[in-house]
Amino acid sequence: MEKTHSINYGTYVLVWLGLVALTTLTVAIAGLNLYSLTIIVAMAIATTKSLLVANYFMHVKSDSRVFKVFIVVCIVIFLTMIILTFFDLIFRYPAK
Amino acid sequence: MDNESVMENKHTEHIHRDDVGSKMGMWLFLFTELILFGGMFILYAGYRFMYADSFRVAAMRLDTVVGTVNTILLLTSSLTAVLSLAAIQKKQKLFSMYLLVFTIVCGGAFLINKYFEWSTKIHHGFYPRGPEMADLPDGEVVFYGLYYVMTGLHALHVIVGMVFLTFMLVFVYKEKITFDNSQKLENAGLYWHLVDIIWIFLFPLFYLIH
Numbered sequence: 639m640e641k642t643h644s645i646n647y648g649t650y651v652l653v654w655l656g657l658v659a660l661t662t663l664t665v666a667i668a669g670l671n672l673y674s675l676t677i678i679v680a681m682a683i684a685t686t687k688s689l690l691v692a693n694y695f696m697h698v699k700s701d702s703r704v705f706k707v708f709i710v711v712c713i714v715i716f717l718t719m720i721i722l723t724f725f726d727l728i729f730r731y732p733a734k
Numbered sequence: 735m736d737n738e739s740v741m742e743n744k745h746t747e748h749i750h751r752d753d754v755g756s757k758m759g760m761w762l763f764l765f766t767e768l769i770l771f772g773g774m775f776i777l778y779a780g781y782r783f784m785y786a787d788s789f790r791v792a793a794m795r796l797d798t799v800v801g802t803v804n805t806i807l808l809l810t811s812s813l814t815a816v817l818s819l820a821a822i823q824k825k826q827k828l829f830s831m832y833l834l835v836f837t838i839v840c841g842g843a844f845l846i847n848k849y850f851e852w853s854t855k856i857h858h859g860f861y862p863r864g865p866e867m868a869d870l871p872d873g874e875v876v877f878y879g880l881y882y883v884m885t886g887l888h889a890l891h892v893i894v895g896m897v898f899l900t901f902m903l904v905f906v907y908k909e910k911i912t913f914d915n916s917q918k919l920e921n922a923g924l925y926w927h928l929v930d931i932i933w934i935f936l937f938p939l940f941y942l943i944h
Contacts, residue, residue, distance in 0.1 A: 647817060654813040661805050661937075665798065668942035680938035688931045695816045695927045697920075702754075705761060712765045716772045723776050727783050 653694040660687050753917040760921040764928050767891075771932050774884050778939060781876045788873020793943035795860065796881070800851050801941035804844050805933065811840030812930040815899070815923045822906060825913045834903045837926070841896040848889050852882075881940055888936060891929045898922045 664683040668676060693699040698706060782789050818833035859866035860878055867875055902922045905911040911919050 647820060650813055650816050650820065654809060657809045658806060661802065661809065664938055664942065665802055668798075668938070668944055671944065676942075676944060680942055681935075684935050684938055687934045691812060691927050691931050691934070695812050695930075696924055705758070708758075708761055708765075712768060716768060719772065720776055720779060723780060724783070727780055731784055 650694065653690050657687055657690055660690075751915070751917075756917050756921060757924075760924050764924060767928060767932075771884075771887070774880070774887070775935065775939075778880050778884070781873070781880065782939075785871075785873025785876060788871050789877050790943050792870075792874040792877035793940060795855075796941050797851065797854075798941050800847055801937050804847050805937050807840050807844045807847070808930045808933050811837045811844075812927050814840070815926045818906075819916060819919050819923055822911060822916050822919060823913050827906060827909075831903060831906050834899055834906065838896050838899050838903070841892050841899070844892055845889060848885065884936060885940070888929065888932055891932070895922075895926045895929050898925055 660683050664680055667679050667683075670676075672679060692709070698709065814833045814837045818830045818837065821827075821830035821833060855861065855878075856864070861867070862875075862879060862882065867878065899922055902911065902919050905918060
């Protein structure tokens with residue numbers, strides 16, 4: 639077997655505790671009035687949580703490089719789609 | 735593989751298995767899922783950009799507590815899904831099966847919450863073309879449209895994931911998944927975790943706008 643993931647229950651439980659803590663944090667922060675910052679903070683926390691799930695639960699961290707390159711390419715394509723859409727939106731609906 | 739070649743392989747003690755290829759295929763499928771939901775996230779982002787205020791008002795009507803409970807349920811089910819893989823790799827078959835059952839139960843609890851959440855909304859007339867919707871501004875109507883489509887498609891994925899995991903449970907029981915042959919279970923786990931990641935983004939986008 640070339641791939642032996644960290645078969646350690648403790649690590650997974652720690653990651654889960656981190657995920658629950660981040661969920662509590664994002665709910666608490668949403669209660670504050672940060673206006674336009676709210677969405678940025680919420681997305682930053684969601685991205686952190688996703689990275690935890692992908693790296694530890696989906697084992698990306700211990701996967702070979704080809705999987706990491708795969709995933710990065712896919713996310714770059716997705717982000718390009720979002721950014722191009724926003725160029726269009728900002729052009730059509732300029733901020734008043 | 736047809737029966738004849740299986741028998742031939744058994745005979746020569748050389749059953750072909752490509753775990754890396756199997757995992758790669760799963761990831762390719764997950765990318766198509768990402769683009770499927772990605773399209774909807776772009777739609778959401780575009781409409782939220784256009785109707786920022788309406789989205790805020792409409793989101794206030796969603797129950798943050800239900801959303802938070804569902805988030806914790808899915809995160810916990812992801813933990814037990816990965817633990818069941820670790821357990822089978824440690825040759826703890828029974829423990830692995832218990833963890834899989836718990837994972838499926840968490841998925842079921844998520845869906846039950848979703849059912850009550852949706853039926854409350856529908857009861858109050860907040861559904862496409864519902865009585866409450868006629869008087870709402872366009873932005874709020876769009877918000878509820880996206881809410882039903884995106885959380886609905888996600889719930890469909892939870893159902894598919896539960897079916898997928900149930901098959902894995904049977905495979906573990908029948909010892910088709912073992913400590914040195916667990917790629918199927920890992921692939922099912924990958925799917926379940928992706929569904930979890932999608933919810934991680936849906937939750938703040940629908941429940942936490944203030």
